[in-house]
Amino acid sequence: MKVSGAKIVVEVLVEQGCDTVFGYPGGQVIDLFDELYLSRDRIKQILTADEQGAAHAADGFARATGKVGVCIATSGPGATNLVTGIATAGLDSVPLVAVTGNVSCDLIGRDSFQEVDIVGITMPVTKHNFIVKDIRELADTLRTAFKIAKSGRPGPVLVDIPKDVQQAVWDFEPKPDPVRPYPLSFASEIKLRKAAELINNSKRPYIYFGGGVISGKASAEIIKLADRIDAPLGSSLMGLSAVPADHPRFLGMSGMHGHYASSQAQKEADLVIAMGARFSDRSTEIGGERSYRLIHIDIDNAELDKNVISDIAIQGDIKDALYRLLPMLSETSRPEWSERITQLREKEAELLEREKHTRLPKNCGGCTVNCGRADMPESEKLAPYDIIDTISSFASENDIIVTDVGQHQMWTAQRYPFKKPRTFLTSGGLGTMGFGLGAAIGASSATGRRTILFTGDGSFGMDLNELATSVSQNTPLVIVVMNNGVLGMVRQMQTLFHGERYSNTTLCRKTDFVKVAEAFGAKGGRANNLDELSALAEEAFAYSGTYLIDCMIDCNEMVAFSDEA
Amino acid sequence: MRNDQYVIGVIVSNVSGVLSRVSGMFTRRGFNIDCLTVGETESPEFSRITVAFHGDDDIRNKILKQLEKLHDVKEVEVLDQKDTVIRELLLIKVRNSPNTRQDIMTAVEIFRSKIVDYSPTALICELTGETSKIDAFIELMKPYGIMEMCRTGIVAIERGNSCLKTSR
Numbered sequence: 001m002k003v004s005g006a007k008i009v010v011e012v013l014v015e016q017g018c019d020t021v022f023g024y025p026g027g028q029v030i031d032l033f034d035e036l037y038l039s040r041d042r043i044k045q046i047l048t049a050d051e052q053g054a055a056h057a058a059d060g061f062a063r064a065t066g067k068v069g070v071c072i073a074t075s076g077p078g079a080t081n082l083v084t085g086i087a088t089a090g091l092d093s094v095p096l097v098a099v100t101g102n103v104s105c106d107l108i109g110r111d112s113f114q115e116v117d118i119v120g121i122t123m124p125v126t127k128h129n130f131i132v133k134d135i136r137e138l139a140d141t142l143r144t145a146f147k148i149a150k151s152g153r154p155g156p157v158l159v160d161i162p163k164d165v166q167q168a169v170w171d172f173e174p175k176p177d178p179v180r181p182y183p184l185s186f187a188s189e190i191k192l193r194k195a196a197e198l199i200n201n202s203k204r205p206y207i208y209f210g211g212g213v214i215s216g217k218a219s220a221e222i223i224k225l226a227d228r229i230d231a232p233l234g235s236s237l238m239g240l241s242a243v244p245a246d247h248p249r250f251l252g253m254s255g256m257h258g259h260y261a262s263s264q265a266q267k268e269a270d271l272v273i274a275m276g277a278r279f280s281d282r283s284t285e286i287g288g289e290r291s292y293r294l295i296h297i298d299i300d301n302a303e304l305d306k307n308v309i310s311d312i313a314i315q316g317d318i319k320d321a322l323y324r325l326l327p328m329l330s331e332t333s334r335p336e337w338s339e340r341i342t343q344l345r346e347k348e349a350e351l352l353e354r355e356k357h358t359r360l361p362k363n364c365g366g367c368t369v370n371c372g373r374a375d376m377p378e379s380e381k382l383a384p385y386d387i388i389d390t391i392s393s394f395a396s397e398n399d400i401i402v403t404d405v406g407q408h409q410m411w412t413a414q415r416y417p418f419k420k421p422r423t424f425l426t427s428g429g430l431g432t433m434g435f436g437l438g439a440a441i442g443a444s445s446a447t448g449r450r451t452i453l454f455t456g457d458g459s460f461g462m463d464l465n466e467l468a469t470s471v472s473q474n475t476p477l478v479i480v481v482m483n484n485g486v487l488g489m490v491r492q493m494q495t496l497f498h499g500e501r502y503s504n505t506t507l508c509r510k511t512d513f514v515k516v517a518e519a520f521g522a523k524g525g526r527a528n529n530l531d532e533l534s535a536l537a538e539e540a541f542a543y544s545g546t547y548l549i550d551c552m553i554d555c556n557e558m559v560a561f562s563d564e565a
Numbered sequence: 566m567r568n569d570q571y572v573i574g575v576i577v578s579n580v581s582g583v584l585s586r587v588s589g590m591f592t593r594r595g596f597n598i599d600c601l602t603v604g605e606t607e608s609p610e611f612s613r614i615t616v617a618f619h620g621d622d623d624i625r626n627k628i629l630k631q632l633e634k635l636h637d638v639k640e641v642e643v644l645d646q647k648d649t650v651i652r653e654l655l656l657i658k659v660r661n662s663p664n665t666r667q668d669i670m671t672a673v674e675i676f677r678s679k680i681v682d683y684s685p686t687a688l689i690c691e692l693t694g695e696t697s698k699i700d701a702f703i704e705l706m707k708p709y710g711i712m713e714m715c716r717t718g719i720v721a722i723e724r725g726n727s728c729l730k731t732s733r
Contacts, residue, residue, distance in 0.1 A: 123586060124593045128636040131582075148636060302630035305623070 001173075005135050006031035006166040009099065010039045012142040016178045018070050018097075020044040020061060020445055022054040026074020027114060028101030031166040033072075046445060046473060048438065049465035051078050055085020056438030057445070057469075059094050063425045064400055064443035066215065068095040068149050075102045076114030079160070080121065084432060086156045087125040091429025092238060093211060095154035097145050098122075104164035105133050119160050127155030135168040143179045151181035153300040154215060187297065187316030187324065195295045195312050196328035198271060202293075204337045205231040206269035208254065211238030211428070212276015212298060212318060214421045219243055221322035222275065228326060230334045232341050234262035236277045237413055241401075241424035245417045251341070255283040256561060257410040260351055261344035263562035268340065271295070275318050279307040280429065284562070297321050356383075360556040363500055367508045371485060373554045382529055384411040384482060387551050390533050391452060391480055392417055394541045400425060400443045400451045404436035404459030407488035408480075410559040412454045434462030440477055441470050450476040450541075457483040457507060464513075467520035470546045478540045479522075479548040481513050484555040492558045506555075517548035524548035567621040570599065572651065572721050574729045575614040575632060576640040579605060583637045587614055590631050596624065600718030611639065613729070615721050642729050644721050654717040655692045655699045660710035661685065669709055676702050687712055 003011070009032055013021065021043055025033045036045055048054040051073040058069030069089075073082050079100040089096040103112040119131045128148050132138050138161065145157040199205060207226055213219060213235075219242045226233050226249045233243060234254040243250050252259035254266050266272060266284045275297045277283070296303075296310035297318055304313035314321060362374045373381065388411060395401075397419035403409040403426045418424050425443055427435040436453045437460070444451040455463075460481050470477050487505040494502050517524035523540075527533035527549055540547035577583045584603055591598050599617040606613045618628065625643065632641045644651075659669060661684065673680060673690055676698065682689035692702050699716060723729070 119582065120585065123582075123589055300634070302627070302634050304630075306627060306630075309623075 001171065002169050003172045004031065004035070004166065005138050005161065005168050005170070006035040008135075008138050008170070008172050009142065009161065009166070010035045010043065011172055011174060012139050013070060014039070014042050015175055016143065016146045017067065018043065020046060021070045021072055022046045022048055022057040022061070022442060023072030024048060024051050024054055024074070024078060026078045026101065028075040028103060028163045029072060029078075029166075031163065032099070032101060032161075044445070046441070046469065048441075049468045051081035052085050052434065053438040053441075053463065053466040053469060055082045055096070055098065056088065056432075056435050056463075057442030058096055058098070059085060059089045060402065060425055060439030060442030061446040062089070062094045062096055063092075063439070064422055065446045066422065067446070068097055068146055069442065070097050070099065072099045073101075074114065075100060075118070076116050078114075079116055079118035083122060083125065085438070086122055086158065088427050088430045088432045088435055089156040090125050090127065092427065093153050093155055093215060095149040096156035097142075097149050098156060098158040100158065100160045101166065102131070102160050102162045105162045106164070108162065118158065122158050125156070126158050129158040129160070131160040131162070132165055133162060135165050135170040138165060138170070139172060143175070147179040147181060152184070153212070184317045184320070185299070185315055187314045187321035189324070191312055191314045192321065192325050193328060195273075195314065196325060198293060198295060198312065199229055199273065200330050200332070202271035203334065204269045204340070205229055205271045205273060205334075206266050206292070207231050207233045208235065208266060208272050208274045208277055209233065209239045209242060210236040210275070210277025213239055213242045216276055216299065216318040218275070218319040218322060219421050221319055221326070223247065223249070224326060225273070225322055225329075228329050228331055230332055230338060231273075232262075232265050234258070234266055236280070236283055237426065237428040239277065240413055241418035242421050244419050251345070253413050254562065257282075257414065257559050258284070258562040259414065260348040260562055261341070264344050265341055267291075273297075274310075278303045281307075355560060360554055360558075361495070363495070363556060367485065367506045367555070371508070371552070373552060374556055376554075380529060382527060382533065382551055382553050384408070384553060384557055385415050386530055387480065387482065387533060387553070388412060388415040388454070390530060390537055391478070394537045395452055396450070397423070398449050399423065400440070400447065400449055402426070402436050402440040402443060402451055402453045404453070404455040404463070405431045405433045406456045406459055407484075407492065407557070407559050408454045408456045408459075408482040410489075411482070414560075433459040436460075437463040437466040437470065437479070441466060441473060441475050444475045444477060445473060450478070453477060453479045455479065455481055456488060457481055457485060457509075457511070457513070458487045460513065461511070464516060467517060467522055467546065471521040474545050476544055477546045478537075479517070479546065481548065481550050482553055483513065483550050484553045484557060485509075486555040488555065488557065489559070491555070495558070513548060513550045517546070522546035522548055524550065526550040526552065528552050568619050569621070570617055570619050570646075571625050572615065572617045572644045572646060572649065572719065573629070574642050574644055574721060575616065575638060576606065576611050576729055577614055578637040578639065579610055579612045580637060583612065584614070586635055586637055587616075587632065590635060591628075594627070594631055596620070596628055602718045602720050604720075615719055617719055640729055644723055648725070649721050649723050651695050651719050651721040652693050653696055653699050653719045655702065655714065656681075656689060656716075657692070657703065657706060657714040658687055658689045658712040659706050660712060661688045665709045669706070672702070672705050678702065
């Protein structure tokens with residue numbers, strides 16, 4: 001069958017199981033979008049407000065489902081707008097295929113209109129990338145892109161297709177099935193035995209897991225492990241939602257802004273069993289002296305002994321490794337350790353209660369708006385945890401929680417009662433402000449489920465153009481803006497480490513997010529206190545489309561550190 | 566921290582951009598390269614890259630693992646320097662004058678170098694050998710006036726039967 005390159009792209013996308021693409025048209029992808037138009041009954045096309053939004057949406061689509069997300073952009077600025085989204089997906093191991101158009105092969109290298117070397121630009125932020133200059137290689141290159149994206153530790157792959165290759169005509173041979181990932185690597189038996197010996201001999205084991213447990217579908221196995229060896233569970237930011245937040249063994253996120261009990265238990269443990277986590281610089285005690293021994297299991301060999309040196313490093317699929325490890329472990333109870341964990345939990349509750357009654361410092365740092373929020377009695381203020389509790393009381397356990405980046409992200413991570421894997425989508429590695437709205441749209445379009453976006457006035461200012469998309473897609477979306485008028489995360493560091501010099505973190509802009517929402521065709525309302533929030537939440541959760549709640553909070557609110565709870 | 570030199574052989578797909586990917590990994594991860602050479606292998610599908618770098622075992626392991634992750638990298642191996650033939654090629658242009666000519670000729674002979682171009686004012690010597698030999702020769706030429714020089718960086722191949730071949 002002789003068809004155009006553009007048609008080949010569409011046929012391979014369908015063949016690979018892609019049912020939705022996010023993108024933005026342009027001069028060098030006209031042919032591709034023409035074919036997409038003709039195939040609109042087979043592939044849903046979501047036009048975003050800009051290409052960054054498309055990349056985040058494809059990312060959210062992939063995070064919510066585990067499938068490969070696909071985004072399409074034109075050459076030049078279209079392609080460069082994808083870069084942040086691709087890097088975001090890369091650092092959080094999200095399977096993504098980004099397709100870009102480029103100028104025709106004979107114009108490449110001549111600084112043609114809207115020409116950039118996107119393959120060169122994205123080389124360090126993709127798992128792999130391609131430019132296809134020969135139509136004969138187009139179909140197989142796209143198939144390989146999907147294969148790489150979903151194999152082993154998933155990641156983003158970019159395929160750059162010059163316009164003349166989209167227009168060229170060549171034979172296309174359809175394949176009946178999507179490509180299979182490369183074979184998984186499996187843990188070595190000897191190392192598993194050594195690990196079992198360490199675990200059986202440990203007095204205070206602690207299980208630390210990351211996002212790899214979600215992509216490796218090993219939630220049930222880590223709970224079995226915890227039960228069998230009577231150990232607490234803690235996670236990285238990316239690991240959240242892998243086990244129910246209210247699971248009796250789960251102590252919550254550990255690390256810089258993690259739960260006190262979780263981080264403390266990790267410090268006091270004599271053995272940490274880490275799985276699908278890469279010990280980023282935000283995790284507990286990175287770089288410091290540690291008193292525990294470490295078993296590290298990961299699908300990516302390069303993560304082992306990269307940031308922390310382990311005692312036993314095991315490369316392999318986590319689900320398989322645990323399945324084989326469990327029978328080697330003696331069923332033990334560790335009453336002393338359990339007792340200590342209980343104490344730590346009690347201490348955490350105590351610290352949390354104490355913090356509630358600590359008056360926030362009053363410092364509006366040169367803000368001229370004089371919102372008066374800092375002077376309000378504490379009891380009348382809208383507190384971040386109360387916002388999260390109220391919203392979660394309206395939400396169902398299938399709703400997908402998405403965040404942007406900043407204080408609201410950490411509050412959500414600390415507080416939200418996640419129940420099921422893939423219901424918490426956040427930019428953990430790259431920390432991309434402006435990730436949230438695009439990702440929420442992608443997640444909702446993939447699953448048809450309601451999505452809740454927790455964001456801040458800083459982050460939301462970076463992605464609010466995607467309101468246009470969520471309204472036109474009629475996305476069931478509740479946007480909760482924790483509006484403190486400042487860039488809170490940076491501001492809190494300025495409070496603590498930079499002598500309260502609030503350089504460029506005081507926004508206090510005149511932007512009215514409720515009117516913004518309405519202007520885009522969404523609904524919205526402002527909450528100054530809990531009663532108003534409840535009333536708005538009721539309306540928001542009854543509404544089928546996009547609803548924004550602008551929550552006014554004190555700019556002096558801080559995210560707790562794990563060492564002080 | 567130990568700081569040894571390691572030489573690794575890398576078999577990669579012979580496709581455009583592969584050198585950027587390999588050298589880019591070093592830049593991105595903050596590893597320093599002493600030298601890097603690349604050329605086609607006996608099978609035109611693959612190229613062979615030889616990289617030398619300084620570091621300890623930990624850095625060496627990290628480099629190996631990161632290289633193995635690259636899609637275009639098919640095989641990576643640390644070459645045991647005791648059991649490996651390592652060579653570098655030097656072309657060096659030295660000032661030619663009646664007073665120094667004889668001394669240069671003597672050095673060329675002792676080092677088993679070759680004079681490959683000769684003019685009344687300049688001559689070019691070609692030398693192959695291990696890095697230390699090349700360094701010594703350059704040192705020796707300095708007083709005579711080095712006009713320009715270039716060296717290839719090392720290529721290396723293991724002695725005996727064992728070969729760096731792709732199994733993928």
